[in-house]
Amino acid sequence: MSEHSSVQAELSRNSETSEPVLDNLVTVTYRHRVGNLADRLAALRDWLQDDLSDLDAALGRVVAMPTTDVAWDAAQYLLQQSGKRVRPLCVMLGARMGGRLFDDDVRQVAIAAELVHTATLLHDDVIDQGAERRGVSTARMVYGNAASVLGGDHLLIDALRRVETVDLKVMSKLLTVIADMVSAEALQLEMRKSFRPDRDIYLRIVEGKTAALFRWSLEAGGLLGGLDAQVAQTLGEVGQHLGMTFQLVDDLLDIDGDPSEMGKTGCLDLAEGKLTWPTILAAERCPETAALLKKIATDHVDVAAANLTEVVARIRNTGAIDDTRAEAQRYAELAMVALEALPVGAARDALKTVVESALRRTR
């Protein structure tokens, strides 16, 4: 049995269960080396340690400007927070899959991926009027809206200029992705304060806001690595599914996460009435819960003051949390299946580890 068909068999056999599927998928190529996810992540970190250090150093220099400037401070503030750097890692691994190491061009594109992400966070905080992100004050609370707007503009243009010097086709794709991100953010803004449990709208928002940049990061890496356009596109699909997995797990953690482990307050999305997959499912299944969620979205709920335990319990009772976990897993599996069509090697193994850790993360 070929590796790919064995994966398919695993998938259909295990479609009702949860983590074992992925475990099996990952270990098809991985278990013989290191046993569990933590070990594989450690191995991945060891493998790319020099490149990741390079990246962090380069990100530290992005806003090292001659003037001390509040807008750059706002950008720096966010860049320095120990981010997961998942998008640059995608660029790095995409290039590796084509046999290209983390040279200066790949580094520029990897940096750009993180800068675009950071720029949207800066603008999002102004748009959402957010006070905290992951337990830390948002840049706009520290430096003001003005600095966050300008800091975001600065990073966005900086990112485009970096990619432009490397590859014009990749830059053109980045422009499209940023346009998608802005459209998705606008759609989310439009939906705010009017909880409308619409799956199609949710998917459009998440594809634009989250999945598009993951897709670009992997595809860009693959193109820089010299992979055929078709193969790079498949890498992009992996990114698309990885991004969806990421967002669905974010949705889960908001409602079901352990605040002490996450390092942030729970139920922020819930209190803001943001459309998430578990709230959509719960609203579909229970009219009372739908009405309650609508009320939360319409009113302004203070998360710190409000007791949302009952709402969370209602959502849980509909089975929405379990089914969101299953949905996240479904996307992770789609990513794994797409990966099976890609060249065998350490980069592919590493991407499987990334997908699995995206699904299993607790913060």
Add this chain to the structure above:
Amino acid sequence: MSEHSSVQAELSRNSETSEPVLDNLVTVTYRHRVGNLADRLAALRDWLQDDLSDLDAALGRVVAMPTTDVAWDAAQYLLQQSGKRVRPLCVMLGARMGGRLFDDDVRQVAIAAELVHTATLLHDDVIDQGAERRGVSTARMVYGNAASVLGGDHLLIDALRRVETVDLKVMSKLLTVIADMVSAEALQLEMRKSFRPDRDIYLRIVEGKTAALFRWSLEAGGLLGGLDAQVAQTLGEVGQHLGMTFQLVDDLLDIDGDPSEMGKTGCLDLAEGKLTWPTILAAERCPETAALLKKIATDHVDVAAANLTEVVARIRNTGAIDDTRAEAQRYAELAMVALEALPVGAARDALKTVVESALRRTR
């Protein structure tokens, strides 16, 4: 005597007087056709009427999106206000100088110039927390900060995508210009609330915020028109000086303009403690005025309530208003001189009219 040396002679002969110099400069090539500025502007409008209508129609379609979306509404709101469309006009005339009409590619680049300008206005209003722009409520007051941030992002990316389809070199230059604009805005933000009458800082801010986009618009037009890089660069210099003229006249109108004619409240910059050329000159010349201006910048002055007549009188007494007018004229003359080196023709004549009207405008 060649046309150019005759202009130089006029300049040196009339260097102490005001408008006649420009009048002479413009009429070297223009007076034999139409007599005064109003007539020349009318002739210019007739000449380009179809192109300008095309442009307005195209700008009306920019944000005609399928969804009714508050972020696009914010962008549309600003785009629909009867702007001067000076930047697209520069693109148009630059291309005409090279013999290229307002075809689709030129139109895309002209639209991009207006979109970048509008995007920065949208973000500036959030940054400045402005309530009015030219007597009309700012988009952020109508649609909120969120829509203004997103609307600005949308227009910026839209502009870049349009230029990218036309000419990659021109797009690369636009990225640099936007980076300059953001840097200048950040510098202005840094200087806020601490009135520091520094000419160098003022020039850096104005070159970035205003002159850079004028420079790009004319140079881009010239490059699209097939002019040599050197000639296009001279067109860019014209744009640079034109932008400086524009800003200095803006500074003048803020302090010395007729609010009923301008269609906006006067002394807005003054009340915000923004660095302008007349306030810098006044502060240099009179320590008491400098202290007063510093106090205005540090405190928060309500323009509607405050009586700034005395401050304006003090500024006027230092001669700062007259000398700002002279400085604006100096830049207009630099633009005229640069124009003399460019190909003779209707486009050059039209640009002279634009420069002169920038200097003489009262709103």
